[in-house]
Amino acid sequence: MPAFKTLDDLTDIAGKRVLVRVDLNVPMADGKVSDTTRIERVAPTILELSDKGAKVILLAHFGRPKGERVADQSLSLIASAVEEVLDQHVRFADDCIGQPAADAIAKMQNGDILLLENTRFHKGEEKNTPDFTAELAKNGDIYVNDAFSAAHRAHASTEGLAHHLPAYAGRTMQAELEALEQGLGQPKRPVVAIVGGAKVSTKIDLLSNLVTKVDALVIGGGMANTFIAAQGIDVGKSLCEHDLADTARSIMETAKTAGCAIVLPVDGVVAREFKANAADETVEINAIPSDAMMLDVGPKSVALVNDWISKASTLVWNGPLGAFEIAPFDTATVSAAKHAAERTRDGKLVSVAGGGDTVSALNHAGVADDFSYVSTAGGAFLEWMEGKELPGVSVLTKG
Numbered sequence: 001m002p003a004f005k006t007l008d009d010l011t012d013i014a015g016k017r018v019l020v021r022v023d024l025n026v027p028m029a030d031g032k033v034s035d036t037t038r039i040e041r042v043a044p045t046i047l048e049l050s051d052k053g054a055k056v057i058l059l060a061h062f063g064r065p066k067g068e069r070v071a072d073q074s075l076s077l078i079a080s081a082v083e084e085v086l087d088q089h090v091r092f093a094d095d096c097i098g099q100p101a102a103d104a105i106a107k108m109q110n111g112d113i114l115l116l117e118n119t120r121f122h123k124g125e126e127k128n129t130p131d132f133t134a135e136l137a138k139n140g141d142i143y144v145n146d147a148f149s150a151a152h153r154a155h156a157s158t159e160g161l162a163h164h165l166p167a168y169a170g171r172t173m174q175a176e177l178e179a180l181e182q183g184l185g186q187p188k189r190p191v192v193a194i195v196g197g198a199k200v201s202t203k204i205d206l207l208s209n210l211v212t213k214v215d216a217l218v219i220g221g222g223m224a225n226t227f228i229a230a231q232g233i234d235v236g237k238s239l240c241e242h243d244l245a246d247t248a249r250s251i252m253e254t255a256k257t258a259g260c261a262i263v264l265p266v267d268g269v270v271a272r273e274f275k276a277n278a279a280d281e282t283v284e285i286n287a288i289p290s291d292a293m294m295l296d297v298g299p300k301s302v303a304l305v306n307d308w309i310s311k312a313s314t315l316v317w318n319g320p321l322g323a324f325e326i327a328p329f330d331t332a333t334v335s336a337a338k339h340a341a342e343r344t345r346d347g348k349l350v351s352v353a354g355g356g357d358t359v360s361a362l363n364h365a366g367v368a369d370d371f372s373y374v375s376t377a378g379g380a381f382l383e384w385m386e387g388k389e390l391p392g393v394s395v396l397t398k399g
């Protein structure tokens with residue numbers, strides 16, 4: 001990955017207006033922020049800039065207002081949660097451009113923090129229009145992007161601004177990029193990827209990219225059924241995309257050419273109902289009863305997966321191995337997650353995980369903190385796994 005500038009390159013910024021793109025797209029319940037994780041992630045960047053005497057001006061989106069002012073998607077609703085996490089006074093301006101922003105910025109002292117209203121209240125944000133980007137740029141001397149999770153979008157505040165102002169990666173962006181570089185950029189080999197989750201259809205690009213990059217690809221979860229069925233094995237009533245049999249076979253062919261081992265389940269835990277504590281049984285993969293569905297990979301498969309984790313120097317993980325939300329079908333995911341965590345703690349493995357339900361699966365296993373890096377970025381993380389260029393990242397590395 002080409003080099004990018006970080007806060008370490010930003011000296012002498014007292015009194016400078018720094019526009020910081022952050023991810024404040026937090027979940028709400030009863031009008032209150034119900035999970036402050038995203039605010040906590042960007043706090044170090046904000047506080048570091050404030051400590052250095054910069055005027056810290058926060059840009060963020062909230063929800064999908066599609067260029068309209070929508071009252072319940074106003075960032076004013078989360079300003080107090082930001083204050084609480086930062087333990088600092090946070091001012092608010094009810095527009096991200098124009099007079100409201102200019103007036104609020106004019107009142108700022110060195111070290112002050114100002115939150116500007118939702119960038120997506122303007123159509124120019126998502127369209128990345130030159131006019132809107134120039135309006136945003138007027139408010140700053142320096143641009144810092146700390147929102148990796150929005151980096152797969154070429155929006156005004158995530159990409160456009162970097163063409164107007166000197167651009168730097170914030171601490172969270174930096175940590176994410178360094179972790180991803182270790183995961184697939186310049187990884188220590190062997191590299192093993194685990195991909196699970198419900199469906200192949202949502203992860204075709206991801207699987208196709210991974211088989212050209214990793215030494216072994218473990219396929220679990222519902223999507224494994226499609227691969228198993230593609231080899232002529234009856235998967236009973238299991239979740240299966242039979243129409244993707246050709247796709248599955250072609251991914252396996254590509255893997256073979258690239259020298260990537262594909263690791264599929266050899267046994268499974270099946271049930272007749274998709275509910276907690278449904279009567280279950282463990283069967284060989286070619287003996288799934290026609291009226292049953294596979295909801296987790298079986299113990300022999302777990303041993304196989306854990307063996308691959310033991311052999312790996314680097315692990316990249318997206319998606320659970322089974323229907324982990326309902327017991328006992330969380331067994332394989334929890335076992336593999338714990339094993340990967342232990343190898344990581346012992347310094348033998350670099351483990352990078354993220355996307356969709358992966359974070360909650362690792363939290364469920366109680367090991368998220370033990371992984372080298374767990375990305376909460378969702379879409380951006382998946383696009384990175386798909387090998388796509390992320391506009392918000394490439395613009396930081398080109399200048």
Ligand code: AMP
Nearest residue numbers: 197198221222294295319322323324356
């Ligand atoms: P994804 O968002 O694609 O990562 O999919 C995650 C979902 O896949 C979770 O809600 C799991 O319950 C579900 N899942 C994993 N394995 C299975 C399976 N064997 N059958 C049905 N659903 C599964």
